[in-house]
Amino acid sequence: MDKIVELNGVNKVYGTNRVVKDLNLFVEEGEFLTLLGSSGCGKTTTLRMIAGFEEPTTGTIKVQGENVEAKEPFERNVNTVFQSYALFPHMTIYENIAYGLKVKKVSKAEIKKSVLEMLDLVQLNGFEHRYPSQLSGGQKQRVAIARALINHPKVLLLDEPLGALDLKLRKQMQLELKRLQKKLNITFIYVTHDQEEALTMSDRIAVMHDGVIDQLASPTEIYEHPKTKFVATFIGETNIYDGCITSIKGEIANITLENGEVSVKCPEDFSILEYASVSVRPEKMKFSTKKVDGFGLVAQVKDYVYVGSVLKCIVALPNGNELKIERLAGQELPKVGSKCYPYWNPEDAVLIHNESHYIFEALNNIKLA
Structure with missing residues (x-):
């Protein structure tokens, strides 16, 4: 065209x-x-x-x-x-x-x-x-x-x-x-x-x-x-996690967060010890009653939000941050007050360069110069 x-x-x-x-x-x-x-x-x-x-x-x-x-x-x-x-x-x-x-x-x-x-x-x-x-x-x-x-x-x-x-x-x-x-x-x-x-x-x-x-x-x-x-949070709903890449094995990166560890598919332009953000849409979130390999998040179910055909589950992490897990009405979700382990398929999350990383790199370059 x-x-x-x-x-x-x-x-x-x-x-x-x-x-x-x-x-x-x-x-x-x-x-x-x-x-x-x-x-x-x-x-x-x-x-x-x-x-x-x-x-x-x-x-x-x-x-x-x-x-x-x-x-x-x-x-x-x-x-x-x-x-x-x-x-x-x-x-x-x-x-x-x-x-x-x-x-x-x-x-x-x-x-x-x-x-x-x-x-x-x-x-x-x-x-x-x-x-x-x-x-x-x-x-x-x-x-x-x-x-x-x-x-x-x-x-x-x-x-x-x-x-x-x-x-x-x-x-x-x-x-x-x-x-x-x-x-x-x-x-x-x-x-x-x-x-x-x-x-x-x-x-x-x-x-x-x-x-x-x-x-x-x-x-x-x-x-x-x-x-x-900004794009991740502005377009639709998402869960954002900020942390540091502590290891990369094959295509999977391990991110250490304040509340534990998570796994995500890692593009080639990311490196170990880089600060990064992880974006996971509520419909991609999963939960388990026991710990899942590669994930160390534990949360308590706080509430449900009913919006017609969709049911949103609000869970709280130990530091008070809230996450959303979304399912079609009628599908299984954890009960209010119960403990659960949030996780996702690593390929369903998006790894984003964190602005803090760019600031750190810029300051480091100034020092080196």
Whole structure:
């Protein structure tokens, strides 16, 4: 596939606040890419720079291979959909959707044909004579999307467009947006702080943290193989253990923790005596009534949390840290108040370089120099 959007060395600084830091990113034609992160991570600023509503302090932005930093938003062949809908309240739905074509002085016949096609596409046939005040939140968002799509942009930018909708409607609209994107084969760049939304809709996810991309990969890769502690804890639930690698035998590393020892499959870029973090998803956790080889954790069962089809078991380690073990409702879990030995298949855990290790190495290098 061809790269349709490219950001190279992009920085955005407000006064002394560096919001986006040396960002390098490309988006392929027809891709659904999500910028995911918490408030203040730089995701919306990045989207606004692509749209033309903000200028990068340094760096270049290309759309279809052409530098666009000096171009106005309407010259970039991208359209933006906002959380607030931004519909004209005094205009009918027809007039709202037709607005962009009317500004371009397209013929009335062509406008009518295009508007009716868009209404059919977003499943709002028969709504053309209504006003925004007569529509539900989900219907308004569909109108906003139709208004953006009618100009046939190469790239559609979506800034948390479903954030104002209730949970049920949001999930419905997620599927609708994905259907539209695949049908039209338009590149979508989507901003959200909702991890489940990103996992559901995206071809790739860029997890942003403090102005940089911590990891850029497919939803499966992001969830199953997080590269940083932040990604592991931000995407879904996980159990994190911090410790030191005390031995490596074959592909298995032994990690010494405050509460005991654990085993995990070890990639080649880890070494003995390195500080590392271990991430284990609750559904990968196991338990035993007796000690398991390679594991020295002992815990007491504190509570259960029932969430429909899933039952979560909360267990406490001797230092007070809590772990979660997750099972489908009806499956066996240890009883509240009982003692158990948590463990997992070594290949089901992810070993992550600990920031403390990098700090230690940097200080050590300074001393050596």
